[in-house]
Amino acid sequence: MKGLFGTFLTLAACVLLMDACSSAPAKKSDSSASEASAAAMQKEDDASEPDSPQYPQNLDVAHAAYLQAVNLEMRGAHDMADALMMQAYEADPGNRYLGFEVADRIAMRGDDSLALVYAQQANRLKGKKLARQYALLAHLYVKDGSADSARKYFNLGLDSSHYQDMALLYDYSLFLEIVKDKKELVRVYDLLLPQVNYMPSLFQRQFALLVEMNKDSALVDLLEAGYAANRDRAMLLQMVQILILQKRIAEARAIADTVMSSDEVAEKIIVGVMTAIAEKNRDSAHQFLKHKYYTDSVRTPILTNFLGHYEYIAMNLDSAKVHLKQAAEQLGSQPVYVANAYRALASIALSEDDKKSAVLYAEKADSASMGGEKPMLAMTYGYVGEYRKAYAMLDSLLAVWSKWNPPVGVDSASANEMRKQASRMHRQFRNAYARIYTFEASDIEKNASATDSMKSYAKEARERAELFWESLLLADSSDMGTRVYMAMNLERMGRYDESFALFELLLKQPESSGLDFPEIMNYYGYSLIDMNRSAADVDRGLALVQKALDKTGKAPAREAYLDSKAWGLYRKGLYKQAYDVMLLIDVKNMLEDAVYWEHIGAIQAALGMKAEATKSYKTLLKLNPNHPDAKAFFSGKKQ
Template sequence: MKGLFGTLVAFAACALLVSACSSAPAKKSAETPSAATPAAAQADESEHDTIVYPQNLDVAHAAYLQAVNLEMRGAHDMADALMMQAYEADPGNRYLGFEVADRIAMRGDDSLALVYAQQANRLKGKKLARHYALLAHLYVKEGTADSARKYFNLGLDSAHYQDMALLYDYSLFLEIVKDKKELVRVYGILLPQVNYMPSLFQRQFTLLAEMHRDSALVDLLEAAYNANGDRAMLQQMVQILLLQKRLGEARAIADTVMTSDVVSEKIIVGVMTTIAEKNRDSAYKFLKHKYYTDSVRTPILTNFLGHYEYIAMDLDSAKVHLKEAAEQLGSQPVYVANAYRALASIALSENDKKNAVFYAEKADSASMGGEKPMLAMTYGYVGEYKKAYGMLDSLLAVWSKWNPPVGVDSASANEMRKQANRMHRQFRNAYARIYTFEANDIEKNASANDSMKTYAKEARERAELFWESLLLADSTDMGTRVYMAMNLERMGRYDESFAMFELLLKQPESSGLDFPEIMNYYGYSLIDMNRSATDVDRGLALVQKALDKAGNSPAREAYLDSKAWGLYRKGLYKQAYDVMLLINEKNMHEDAVYWEHIGAIQVALGMKAEATKSYKALLKLNPNHPEAKAFFSGTKK
């Protein structure tokens, strides 16, 4: 065997030498391909040589079998030599030509491999996908993109697009030439066959997003979800449907989710938020169904439910859910702070001063001091003015002198200064508002002496100075103008106040102003002053607009009171009383204005017993109220 093996090696070496000589440019032999034959390089694959090649099939067959045998033993160089010998013996054999070209390519001689592959491609024989693939890869290396694309497609067609390796290689080529449209097509074929491999899926997703093909993105996500059940893809699909304003399809998916997990939560929140943009009540109804009927319950959904219940004035349930959410969302301080803020507001609406402060302090703690303005305001609401002013004095001292740390780049320093200025403005605004709270308390106090009344007047003037300074720095600050307009009205500067209200009503809806509150305050002021029938009509119209916009907000009952007073001013006493009956009396037990209004309306309707009850409640709140005293003295009819 050793002698035979030596003979084979010598024979193979001899064949290589003959091959090298026969392919030399000077001979231009038609039997072997040459780099100097450009026609072969440019010929279309459908064209074939008409040359009849000499054949020595016995030698070709024997050399091929030996080459395969040696290849299996790991003797690659000798196998290559024998495969070349087989091709020399049968130069018209397409299969052998591509085998030689493939081996030359594996040696790293791509240029020579391309010449052999081009020649082999012009030979008759069975067209195999891997032969086209070899041509495609060699053209890629040569930098001939059009030819590479052509042979990739021929190879894929031949393999009926089932050759995953070739599909993937073609996708890499398309990345190089930046043909996104074709790349999307190829990934669309490849992805289902690799079960939506994450890296390829993400690339296809990115491409479709860059091309703004949102509908195709939805189809991709749906197909991937159906293939592997990845619910994160379902959530992404809903997100894109919502961006496309395909709410019906998104909601249909949301209706199917029944598990209390993060994906279900994101789907429900996305759909709920989109519904709320058009109809908040519908969003609330949708959330309640998912929470109570479908039992999809997470801390975030509990938090949203609590806020919706607060808006709907279902306060007992709101308190339960907001507390539960605050306790469970410890790792998400923004939600915790918002829940405690709402709880503080509910406590204030119920005149529960102790819990109002407790929850406001909790909100500030959860936000790591980010709720200081709200906390100071709460102290002001409950009458703890010394504590409120002390907190604001210390904060203003810090923020008025604040400068960026040394070493911070200029861009960051500018952004930090802007944030500091915003904080400084918030604290000054809070200071001004607390002045008005204190003034209002004094003004409502029937026992207030002249000194206290003077202090109240001065407090409103100091608030005015704060707000004027804020407007000097930013004349576009309409939120500050709202407080100024209200304060001016309380100071008796009606023309200035009403002119500012008119300016505010001309602002766009996008300005972020609380238009129902503005309309109600201004409208009620016009009604209460009763300067003319025109003013009363204007005021009543504004209050009705406020009611139309308010929905079921906590402020609705105050707006109903304003409307009833407007109807009273117009002499429509029965209608006024019907409106007052829409107000929940238990929410008004400490509201002197409510008892004053309903008492006056009841007197106008001859309801003496009911009026007696109302005026007694009013006298408990204000023992010196002139209307109540007049009623009981018999001078009010």
Template sequence: MMKSRFLSLAAMVALSVMALSFGGCASSAKKGEVLTADDSVAIAKAVNAKLDSIKKASAEEPALPQNIDAAHESFIRAQEMELRGERALANVFWQHAAESDPNSRFLAFKLAEIMAAQGADSVALLQAQRANRLKGRPTAFQLGLLAHLYVKDGRADSARKYFNAALDTSRYQDMTLLYDYSLFLEAVQDGKELVRIYDLLLPQVNYMPTLFQRQLKLLLDQHKDSAVVELFAKGHEATGDKKMLLQMVQGLVFQKRLKEVRAVVDTLTESTPDDESMVVLLMSTLAETDRKAAYELLKKKYIEDGVRTPILANFLGHYEYLFGGLDSAKVHLKYAAENIVDQRVYVTSAYHTLSAIAFKENKPKDAVRYAEKADSVALGGDKAQLALTYGTAAMYGKAYKMLDSLIAVWDKWTPMEGIADSASMKRMAYDVERNRRQFRSVYARILCVEAQEIWQKDIGDSARVKKALALRERADVFYRDLAAKDSADLGIRVLMAMNLERMDRYDEAFAMFDYILGFAEPQVDVAEVQNYYGYTLIDLNRTPEELDKGIALVEKALLQSSKDKVSEPSEAYVDSWAWGLYRKGKFAEALETMKQITSPRFEDDFVYWEHMAAIQEALGMAAEAKASYKKLKKLQPHHPAVKKYFKK
């Protein structure tokens, strides 16, 4: 009806124009006149006026027939049917409502939704497109429906457009839309946009583990390390999960953002495994450049903040031992050894350090007892350390007997029949060779320990010196064999060079020390090597050049130990430096340097008293020199310096 009326109006306009035109022409033809400018203006006004009236009429009436009452009644009935669960009947009423009010955006989209639910995706898309052209404010649901239908139609660009429009309309608060859009992005493999959407979705699902892992993988694949850290931070803030906080700390450590790690660790006051792991992580990182800072951190967390676990007690005990706090070290290491569960490595190391402390306190029996406990915890796998402890405790017979037995076992080892896996064979062969080397190395070290003990008791007894030399020659055989089989083992070469020096084979020893120090990263205690080599050159005092080289090496040792920031430079290095000053004739400086040595263990060190007596004598301090020589005589009655002094 409306359509026919519209055509009639259009026809009327056309007829009016034609009448005006033909009328003009007829008149012109009849009268022989041409249209004037005023005539053209009049015609245009008439046409425009007619068109305006048509537009006004169209605006006043709907383009399609409406029955608002029927639409409203059907709308109510449709909702009632849905509440009853009668979906099919509800759909009939929804369709009737949409037909009764064809200009309703809501009802048009409802019809598209029903079509989509019935699997008629193509028809649903056409209906949704028509509905979207109707007047009214778009809702997130309507735009989202379009997005879903475009996905099914395979039109990715249009789907993306309407997903974003729907999310903008919902202010990104519609969780279902966010999730559906994320599935679409996964399908089109748009990782960058997917990261953004997951970042919005995760807080709404309380950082659901599966979604969290998806986001984590995306960030890792895109090498967004900082974003990974922020993800764990947000996850922890939302859930309170300490494991997320730990992973955040691990990420910060990886990025060297230690100030932020410190800020987190400073807040920890519980003794949970995660708190423990964070403290250990920061402590270990600090120790790479500043062990004293690591020690201070550990003390604060354990003693002041109450983060107390057996593992942290173990670390604290080791640091206390390193920095001279032997009494507290014993307390913490014993607690660790007795309370650490299922981590034998930590327990074994605790007993090792307790054994070392016992030796420092001149309690060899306790040292052996702790070493035996360590071997027991290691299920017999700590025999090398146990043998070395026996040797250090002067139980040489027991040490050699154990090592002879172990060496014989490993030298006779052959693989079991039936092992064909080449990888397994290689691993076993490596382990066997490692054991063979380890026990031979320990054997040589104990031989040197016994030789040193014999020599120190009385260096003036030629028979004893000869026995000590024989032990060192046996050790040299072991060292040469080990060095020949593994030229890269610089630790063996250090021990070998020291043994050669004790055998007075100086040039061989010095050549090996030079070889070791020639490596950019020798993987040995460089300061110890520098001091030993330097002191030997100073003590020999063969040439001015060697003396200067020895002093320079000791200087480097002092500098290296300061850089390590473990503790104050070793007092043995200070003694070497003082002896170098003495050799250069700087007696007053040498004395002041010797006064820096305060450790009680030097009270029984005959080399210390040898140096102190010589320096005091050079300065004319007769009484002090005599007292020092008396102490030296008590320790070494036949020392050449003692004989020379008292002979005078």
């Protein structure tokens, strides 16, 4: 008897402890609105329950049967335990607790329909209402296919547990997946995720739901909470990317400012923020990158590459060359970046008249891109005057691409895409051919010693270029880039009305067309100024040049645009203003530019600066011994 009495006391204590725990206040959740809704359902549930009928009770039998059932359950005699639990309930049929115990055991045997009947009956009884009782009803209604009832009891159960029953909360989320209630599912995952430390599978499901529902702000909040919980830097990167998509650049930059490690995540964050800043202000993007690179010491080959390109644009050429070379050497596994770095180095070399280096870098760019930079390489040969080599390369390439066909066996969609790519390549090579013709023609036109046959060849070269471009426009009349080259070439050929009509058409194109509007404005504006057909033409030309300057900032072309502006002021008789503008130009960059010396000599002469004009015209004669303006100046001086 002592052993049985001890067991009875232990079980009684457990029951009391269970009741005490179930009635203790739980941690308050953030789901107050949901709790209010659940409370309303609780009232409805209570109101739907009639007063419990008075059942005959045999408490002694009920207690004895219950205790024996528990004892047998602990020993593994489940069937006997189930039978005794049923006997206990039959002896005390008004006991809510026993009713749900029986229902639970029937459910575990797999007889869900009978279990639901017992659970519904038990739910009408008075007594302490436990979260696990509501959970049982919810699960049984799910199996019964009664979605509304299942939802009701899930919420009652969660409310009873103050949303601290993670198993029930997770089961509710599975139910919501079944019924496809995405809005409620998002709310439940918000409650569940912090409790499971943002478990990856649940986190990704919540992320996918928010993306599907276009809840970008909620995505940022989710990523921020997930990163705070487990410091997963991939979440930090995603958060920055979404902030950028939302145009919340200041917030994205604030995160980037905290990044100090030179790894792939930091690199992607910085590149993303830098690119977003550059959309509004390229100089600000450059300053941001400089701070991260030099002050915060966040350095990767790709960031070095970007820094080199920004320095090139800002004309900080010495530093640009160092960083672009470094990037090209370190980015061997990323040929696109390597090719771009060498392209920029080739351009710098050309601007410095370093023809040997320009060709070397252009060849390296083509090698890195596995032949993808052939048009640029041919153009470089043309820039440095190696015309025969450029034409030979383009002749070979045109022969290949003009007859190219997709390999046998390629599906039709892929074949069509390949043909489009081949057509683009063919167009690029023809365009390069035309431009190199104009380079060669320009060299001959600048040559004071050019013979008549050479001049005739220059004219023919420009006509051939025109034919190339006309054929390109026949294939694609929307190609405005080709029209730019045509307009410039027509002007050089003396076909001014045709040229200017093209320029007017180009100026009407939208900013999004990709055209280099400052270059177009300066070329057209300078042509109007230099022809000097009327005061109105000069005014129009000067206005266009000023617009080009306003759009250019500190770009390399700025000095050429300043020269155009000064010449426009000279044409208007504003000699002092013209000279002041010429003084803004760095003479070191103009030592081989005959047009610059022609202009400054004329302006100095107009201002009565004879000594300065004499020096300028002497420099001009060294570049072009037969220049008519210089010869006229010295002829007048002798008289």
